[in-house]
Amino acid sequence: MGLNHERRHSKGNNRINLPSEVQRVLNALREVKDPETDLNIVDEGLIYGLTIEDRTARIRGSAYIGIDKPM
Numbered sequence: 001m002g003l004n005h006e007r008r009h010s011k012g013n014n015r016i017n018l019p020s021e022v023q024r025v026l027n028a029l030r031e032v033k034d035p036e037t038d039l040n041i042v043d044e045g046l047i048y049g050l051t052i053e054d055r056t057a058r059i060r061g062s063a064y065i066g067i068d069k070p071m
Contacts, residue, residue: 025057
């Protein structure tokens with residue numbers, strides 16, 4: 001069983017009480033910039049869902065995102 005968090009709110013609405021594992025992944029993704037806008041992909045609204053199982057994070061977004069970094 002893993003954690004599954006889907007984005008159900010419009011861009012700009014943030015969830016406050018996310019599990020620490022989800023917060024860690026989102027904080028790491030905030031370091032990833034969209035080369036066209038120079039904004040991070042989380043705040044830009046390009047992440048639609050996040051599932052964490054064991055030590056693997058699966059991210060649904062507007063494009064394929066591959067990150068090879070242990071949690």
